[in-house]
Amino acid sequence: MSLRNLSDKKLIADTKMWNEKEEHCTRQFLRHINEVNRRRLFCDSGSGSLFKYIRKNFNKSDSETSRRVLAAKTLRHVPCADKALANKQVTLTNLAEVSNLVGNIKSNKKKNEILNSIKGKTQTQTRELVDDLTGKKRATKSKTRSHSDGTLRIHLTLVGQTAKDYEFIKEQLSNSRIYKPEDIIGHAINSTAKSIRKKIMSIGSRKSKVITNSRTISAAIKKAVIKRSGNKCENCASKYNLHFDHIIPYSKGGSSAIGNVRQLCSNCNTRAAIVALSQQKMDLYINQS
Numbered sequence: 001m002s003l004r005n006l007s008d009k010k011l012i013a014d015t016k017m018w019n020e021k022e023e024h025c026t027r028q029f030l031r032h033i034n035e036v037n038r039r040r041l042f043c044d045s046g047s048g049s050l051f052k053y054i055r056k057n058f059n060k061s062d063s064e065t066s067r068r069v070l071a072a073k074t075l076r077h078v079p080c081a082d083k084a085l086a087n088k089q090v091t092l093t094n095l096a097e098v099s100n101l102v103g104n105i106k107s108n109k110k111k112n113e114i115l116n117s118i119k120g121k122t123q124t125q126t127r128e129l130v131d132d133l134t135g136k137k138r139a140t141k142s143k144t145r146s147h148s149d150g151t152l153r154i155h156l157t158l159v160g161q162t163a164k165d166y167e168f169i170k171e172q173l174s175n176s177r178i179y180k181p182e183d184i185i186g187h188a189i190n191s192t193a194k195s196i197r198k199k200i201m202s203i204g205s206r207k208s209k210v211i212t213n214s215r216t217i218s219a220a221i222k223k224a225v226i227k228r229s230g231n232k233c234e235n236c237a238s239k240y241n242l243h244f245d246h247i248i249p250y251s252k253g254g255s256s257a258i259g260n261v262r263q264l265c266s267n268c269n270t271r272a273a274i275v276a277l278s279q280q281k282m283d284l285y286i287n288q289s
């Protein structure tokens with residue numbers, strides 16, 4: 001039906017009605033993604049995070065996805081937040097801005113105080129409030145651009161201790177010659193990369209027996225698994241929060257031989273444990289943040 005034939009009154013009433021429906025659907029969507037998160041169901045389709053799962057499966061941009069994932073996190077941590085959202089006292093953006101803050105607070109009273117303080121506030125006001133409460137100064141968002149010649153151009157602002165550390169490195173290096181900012185940043189990156197590589201390579205470098213009848217996974221097996229996986233999650237290819245996992249749990253007779261050990265990220269590892277041992281059992285251990 002063409003909307004052109006609606007009366008003015010009906011058009012305004014219908015617009016309001018569809019907005020109500022949209023807000024209701026958004027709240028239902030947040031509740032559902034929280035349950036998907038509890039079960040770590042997104043790992044079944046090879047997405048290592050709730051963000052990647054929503055980005056891949058639903059028609060949402062990075063910022064829309066991020067806002068929903070963070071707002072849903074606040075709903076998990078502050079039960080009253082759902083009611084405040086339903087009563088139009090807070091927006092998705094408000095809830096997203098405080099997600100990390102409330103995720104790190106244990107006291108329900110304090111969480112509710114934060115929720116009350118963001119009611120009716122704009123995004124900028126909410127950000128300022130979070131910055132005040134955390135005592136952090138927000139760094140300007142860095143911009144990274146890769147060029148076809150293999151170089152990487154980064155615009156960044158250093159604040160607080162990082163800025164002081166930069167000056168310290170500059171001072172130390174300048175004893176021998178004058179360095180440009182890219183030399184100093186490059187030096188810091190090279191040292192960090194060197195120490196990370198050393199850490200990765202040290203796994204399994206100690207002479208050790210390949211023991212497979214113990215829960216502990218030997219260094220040699222870990223080294224072989226890393227070689228196989230490329231040091232990535234073997235389910236979703238994530239490079240972060242990696243763990244060694246028994247495919248058949250040790251408690252169910254699985255060995256620590258290479259064929260029963262894999263590298264998984266934290267989310268895929270939790271999902272595997274839910275499938276193997278039950279949601280009920282794993283709810284006792286799962287970190288819902």
Ligand SMILES: [Zn+2]
Pocket residue numbers: 047048233234235236237238264265266267268269
């Ligand atoms: Zn994973």
